[in-house]
Every structure is written in C-alpha cells, then in structure tokens.
Amino acid sequence: MNARSARSIRGLAAAALATVLAGTAAACSKPGGSSGGAGAGGAADAVTVGIAYEPESLSPLLGYGREGNSKIFDGLLAHGADGRLTPALATALPEVSADGLTYTYTLRRGVTFSDGTPFTAKDVVFTYRTILDPKTNNPARTELDALKDVRAEGDHTVVFTLKYPYAPFAERTVHAIAPAGIAGAQDVNSGSFTTKPVGTGPYVLVGWSKGEKLTFKANPRHWGGEPKVKRLTMAVVKDDDVRATRLRAGDLDGAILPPALARTFAADKGMKTYAARTYDYRTVTLPTHHAVTGDTAIRRALDVAVDRQAMVDKILDGTGKPAYGPVPTDSEWFTRGTERRHDPDAARRILDEAGWKPGKDGIRVKDGVRAAFPLWYPSGDKLRQDHALAYASDAKKAGIDITVQAGTWEVIQPRMKHEAVLAGGGAPGDPDFDQYPLLLSSLAGDGFNNMASYDNPTVDKALEAGRRTDDRAARKAAYDTIQRELVKNPGYTFLTHIDHLYVLADRWDGPSTLVEPHDHGLASGPWWNVEDWTPKGAPKK
Template sequence: MTARSIRGAVATVLATVLSISAAACSNPGDPDAGSGSGAGSADSAVVGIAYEPDSLSPLLGYGKDGNSKIFDGLLALDGEMTLRPALATALPEVSADGLTYTYRLRKGVTFSDGKPFGAKDVVFTYRTILDEKTNNASRTELDAVKSVEAVGEGSVVFTLKYPYAPFAQRTVLPIAPEHVAGGQDVNTGAFTTHPIGTGPYLLTKWSKGEKLSFRANPDYWGGAPKIKKFTMAIIKDDDVRATRLRSGDLDGAILPPNLAKGFKGDDGRRTYAATTYDYRTVTLPTHNKVAGDTAVRRALDVAVDRQAMVDSILNGEGKPAYGPVPTDSEWFTKGTERTHDLAAAKKILDTAGWKPGKDGIRAKDGVRAAFPLWYLTGDKLRQEHALAYASDAKKAGIDITAEAGTWEVIEPRMKQDAVLAGGGSPADPDFDQYTLLKSSLAGDGFNNMAWYDNKAVDTALEAGRRSGDKAARRAAYDTVQRELVKNPGYTFLTHIDHLYVVDDRFGPLTTQVEPHDHGLASGPWWNVEKWTPEGAEK
C-alpha cells in the first residue's frame, strides 16, 4: 500500500467545494502552469486527475511506487512492469543468501539545482524513512532493511535482516537530496512542497486544490522531454472532470466507465484501458457490534452480487473481487471465490441468532443489524458501489445507510463505521496485504482500516514477508486468502480497470498494470517524458 494503505488515492482529498471552485475559476493552462500555452499546445499537456498528494517529499511517501515526474529511484518499472536501471547502472548484485544487495550508481547525474547526485543521497533517503521520527506510514515496507551503507560515491550496499524476496521492487522509491532535505524538518520543511529531484520534470507551482504545474528538466540525464510543460489539474468530481475534457480545457483525464463511454468514437480522442490491482472494498470494523460480528461478515460476503456490480457499475470494465489479489493473478488462491447466494446469507444469520424483525431488519441480543457506510464525496464509483452493497445487504436483513463525506469527516469514524475504500498493488502480495491486514497496524492512519485481528493471518503475513522461497510464500498467502473466507474483515467487491481519455495528437500511448493509486503517477502519462506529440520538434 501507500503511505495510506487503503485510501481514495495517493493522499488526502480536499472537499468537493475546492474541486468545483478549481473547475469553475482556474484554468490549468494559465501562466501559473509555466511558460507557454496550456491544453492544445504542441509542447504541453494538461491532464485531469482526481486526487492530490499530501506532500511531494519521497521521505514522506510521495512516489514510493515509482513514476514520480520530479524524482528517480535506483530502479524503475517499464511498460511491462519489469524492473530496469534508473539511478543505478544495473539491477542489484544479490548475495547467495539473499541478504545483501549492491547497487552501482550512475555517474554525472545532477539534481535540478545543479548539485551532483551520489551515494550519500541514497543512504540519507532510506535512513530518514526508517527513522521513527519521520511521518511515513509506509515505513513497514522497508522492515527488512538492517542497514544501508555507501561504498565510496559510486555504490550503495543494503543489508537485510531476512531474505525479503521483493526487495529490489522497493528500490523504485525516489531519492531525495541530502544537501536540501537534510537541513530541514523532515515532516514540515519547505522540501515537502518545494521538492528538488533528479527527475524529468521540475515543479513550477503547486496550487493546492487546483493543480500541479511542471516544466521539463533540460538537463535530465535521460534526455530532455519533448513535452515542455505538464500540468495535472486536480478535479475531484468525476462529472466536472468529464465536462472540462469535453470543453477542451484538458488534453486527457481519468474517468469512470459510465463517463468514459461517452467519449468512445470521438474524433481526436482515444480511450485507454489499464488493467489493475485496484479494488473496491467495504471495511467491516472489528469494534462495530454488527460489522465486527463474524456471522454478519460471512453473510455479507455471499449476499453481495459482485458480478452485477461489474456489469452495471463498471460496464464490464473490471471483475469480481474476493480479496486483494485479482482472480487472474498467479498469487490468487483458487477455490476462494464466493458465489452470490442470498439464501446462504440468510441461513448464516439465522444460525447465529440474527433474527428478522417486523420491518425485515434483523436483531440479536437487542442490537439491530444496522450500521453506516461512508464513501468519498464526488466519487461516483464509490457511491454506486456503496448503494449497491446496501441494497444487497438489505435483502439479507441488514440495514446499511450510505453516507458521503470527505476524508476529514470519514477518518475519525473509521474505527466504528464502515468505509467504501480502495487499495491494491501489482508488485508483490506483501505490498498490499501486510498493511491491509496486519493487526499491529490497526489504527495507524489508513493502514488496516477495519482493525482486522486474526492471529493466523498475522503469522502467515510474517511468513510470506520473511521467506525467500516462492513455494513457502505461496503457501503463506494461500493461508491469508482462506482465512478471509472464514472471517472476512472486509467485503471485497470489484477489481476496476482504469479508463483514460486522451487527445490523439500525442499518438498511440501505453499504460502499465496499475495500482490503486492512479492518475497521479499512472495512466497513459506514466512516461510523458517520452512523448513526441504532433507539431513538436522531433
């Protein structure tokens, strides 16, 4: 997961009024976005995204899964999600016991302020993230790191506590400059909003709630981008984002399926579908007397009609979800699919003593089977999932009330109230499941939002994380998925394909297999620094 393990995006989302104000009052192609014109200009691109980061510091979690436009990691992921060198000259040299990773660093790389990049910056970045004083909720992702040491200016050696199989994938994490960030408060310093990196773009302005504006780094070690100006317009409301795309205010945008289909067949635009690990799930808080009851959880798990959600809400652009692992992943445990069976749901509740009242809603020991379900304001997909879930639940005798709110409203309620949440990471099972389910992370920001507590799952998560043997790891994650059938602390609903509509003057583009955190670092602009649009100098 990200710094906020299951959440609406890379970071906290502002209230709807800010997004609508941004849409009504701010043109992302204005001079604040950098030099030159905005949408429609040959050497610029303006795209609409749904969310905004809390911080632009990799020390606090920004860009940790790669594709930051401002920074580079030691490694990067290509279009096939294969690791390739970035600030390192090659993939790491790994010792036979899997405990030592040695990276040789690229020479001649400079930060955007002209200062040289070196081993000390890598050491500084990882040590700072591992420091408990740093407010990075993703610190557990680097739990395997025992030490990181520079060997001269040209090499860095990581020593691990245990053979953590996916460690190399963790080193797509962006590198921060020690000479800048090292002299500031890591949590509140200017670097969090005025970053300096080695990446293909430089931040020119961050108008919070409105846009992030970038210009090409002419001295980028990978070659100066042809897109000289790149703007991310932050538009939380799906309908507003579609309207601005239609009006020509945006060159591209991420859209939910029901809105993206309105652009199919449009001259001058292309729709791109990215397969993902992105799921929608309902948290069932352990501390809620109804949602925390195992029988209620199991009943909801079979009462929900996942395929109907895929068909009606996603227009077929996705698939049913039975856990964080998609059914077409090599890590999915066959046999853990849950068939929609309302009769079985009612039987589970009857057996557990949840009896229907005169209004059809069940009760047990004086407790009515009812609880609220919060979803993010302006997010049509979450709203539709929440309403469909509540409708299915009511047929089983459980009264769920869907409520809309911002994260500022929702977060304080998460211990007791259910949330229509999202998550998913394509890299490795550990990346998503540990922060989603580990009991020790309950209440840690957006990690383990359901306060799920299952000793068998805790043990399996540690086994999967600490083993270097794939067969042993597979057995561990099989255990996790089977335990989620017995006691589902979440009701997983769908895995969603991401849809993007982009002006076709940029030519045929590509997408990667995407995580939950999309739009900001993913989408067809995952490699915008490589684009050569029509009219731009070849």
C-alpha cells in the same frame, strides 16, 4: 486506503501512496491558462490532465514516490513498459548475495539534481535511513521492515543489508531519492522541501496551488534527456462529472474517468480512450469495534449476499472483475477455491443460524441489536457511490440495513474505527505489498492501514511468514492460508477490481498504460511516460 492518502491501506502496502484524498473540486476555469495543453489554448508541447486527488506532500521522505515514476524524482530502479524492473539511477539491476541478504547497486555517473547538485551514493543512504528514522512521519515505514542498513562505498556504489531474505526487496528500490544536501538541512516533516522539492526526475515542479493544480516544466538536466513535452499541468478535480465536463470543453487534454463517463467520448475522433489493468480494488471495511460489523456471521453473510458480477457488469460496464480479496483472480498468487458466489439464500441461513432473526420491518435483530450500520464513501466519487448503493441493496435483501453516506475524508477518517467505509487499495509487484498493511492486527488504527481493525492470529503469522522468506513455495502457502482465512472471517467485503479508464486528446505519439496500483493520477495513466511523448508529426526523441 483511499485514493490518496498519505497512508494507503496496502503497503499501497502501507498506506500511503501515501497521498491524501485532500483534493477539492477545482473551479471550471482553465487550470493553466496559456500554460495548458493545445486543447486548453496552450502550445502543442504542453499537456493539461485532470486527476482526482493530490498528494499531501511531495517529499520522498514522507512517502511520495514510493512506487516510483514520480516525475520529479527517480529511483534506483524503475518499471518498464512491461512492468518489469529496469535500471534508472542505478546502471543495472542489483547484485544479490547468495543468502539474499545483501543487495549492491552501481550508480550512474554524471547525474545531477535539477538545481545542478551532483547525485551520489550519500543521497541514497540519506533517503533510506531517514525513512527508517522513527522521527520521520512516513506511514509506509513498514514496507522497509526487512532493511537492516544501507551504506555507501564511494560515490557510486550503495549496499543494502537485510535482516531476513525479502523476495521483493528490489521492488522497494523504485522509491524516489531525495537530495541529502537540501532535504537534510531542514525539518524532514515540515520543511519547505515537502512542497518545493528538488529531484533528479524528468520534470521540475514550478507551482502547486493546493486543491487546484500542480504545474511542472521539463528538466533540461535530466540524465535521460530533456522531455519534448515542455510543460505538464495536473489539474486537481475531485468530482468525476466536473472532470468530464472540463475535458469536453477543451479545458483539459486528458482525464481519468469512470466507465459511464468515459463512454460518452467514444464517438469523439479527437479523443482516445486508454484502459489500464490494475490491482485496484473496492472493498467495504467491516470494523471489528462495532456490534454489527464485528460479528463474524454478519461478515460471512455479507460476503455471499453481494452480487459482485452485477457490479462489474452494471457499474464498471465490464471494465474489471469480481474481487474476493486484495489479490486479483488472474494473479498467480490468487488462491483458487476462495471465490464466493452470490448466494442470498446462504446469507439468510448464516444469519438465522447465528441468531440474527428478522424484525417486523424485515431487518434482523439479535440480543436487542439491530443489524444496521452506516457506510461512508468520499463525496464526488461516483464509482464508490455506486458500489456503496449496490452493496446496501444486496444487504437489505438479507435483512441488513445499511445507510449510505457521503463525506470528505476529514469527516470519514475519525469514524473509521467504528463505521464502515467504501475504501480502495491495491498494489502490483508482490502479495506482501497489499496484504501486510491491510490485515496485520498491530497496524490497526495506524492511519489508513488495517482500517477494519482486523485481528486474526493465523493471518498475522502467515503475513510474517510470507515476507520473511524468498522461497516461492513457502510464500505461496502463506498467502493461500491468508486468503482461506478471509473466507472464514472476512473483515472486509471485497467487491471489484477496477480497470482504470483514461480519455486523452489524440495529439501525441507515445502514450500507453502500465499495470497500475490503487493510487493513480500523478504517476499513472497514459502520462506515466509523458517524458517520452512527442507531438504527432514531430521528430522522435
């Protein structure tokens, strides 16, 4: 559940964006030298942007491009500017059978991969069947649980057959498609395709220096036309402050920044700030396998002790909203009445009644166990650090002692079963995408899925019910049940939903934002449609 990690807690459902928070802060040298954007000393048709994290793999077979818009690859469908599904490698939205079990796609003709190999239905079949193969190390396989089979009917028709009606299945077909002839001729999990991919997308990867940058060039073969931005560099800079410094120095043309740092560019007329609505939340995992965080009274007390609105106002500078679960409060799937107001007195009463009594130092104790635990956050992530410190401060007022600690994901991951983490997640599209991998008990311990090892039979039953029907009323009832159960026994303390802020040099026509998932950087932000940008004053594509 981190911002990126090959296994994200959601379905971004499941856990991957499947990208791993493996990036390290890059040195303050220009990421691309002459290949950078105009602001980085390069040509006007080149762009260099700063991102916080890089993927672990660039193979769709291992989870990359699950949510579409990967730049290197295309899916059968894509998301348009309004967030709705639109045809990509398919010529139209799928034809769906009356029973909701068959989805038929007609494919574009004349499409090729960047190496000139023709794209056909066999590539689609290969991609989905390989993902479903248990031998493939794809942590997001549960996202395709409803898929029974996929078959080609000639070169330009693909038919998906489902085990049960799964309402959001079409959303799953934004998934990037890999070439069968190349990826299928090598080890799926460790072959060169994982770092040197070939796709049908608008850009071609020309270089990847792990922990430093990814460099792309425009794909002249792209079925949508060759992009006007000929070179795109994504500099991997984990530290927020360093990203801002490099942007201010002209080393970057754009970057994602936390609110406080984005605000420092407000007076710069050469820069423009873009705000993107998101499903991205910050939450504290409360591991079941810990004497303190696994106690229901502690969980309930923390849920009302935390001042979410103060976090939105002070940490996010108003660019977000309180979170009471993975579903944003402005979503049609949010269950009204499950909001938890900030109530320190109620938190203390809950603990008193459960036998957690204040010790001499004010920290509560029960049966010899002190109400104390560590809370980890990824080093360099200022937003998570600020959330963690505010959370610990609120908890202290209720008599719970939280020690905030920073570390790399290599340090944090082995501790996740027993120690709390300031985590992130969130995926637009459908409530199943987030809640299933976050809460299903059988996914506990599966990478970044169900990091808290949450175990609630009522929730498990509702999760299955919600994904196994396309009846909207039945689905709403299932997700209402889940959200109400999280009030009774919250295995996580949800804090805020965060709007993403990006600062970009104002030299192009075309940048905009979409409703974004937790995972952001490579395919999100104002550069989600960089292939459609034109330098200001240049002829439109």
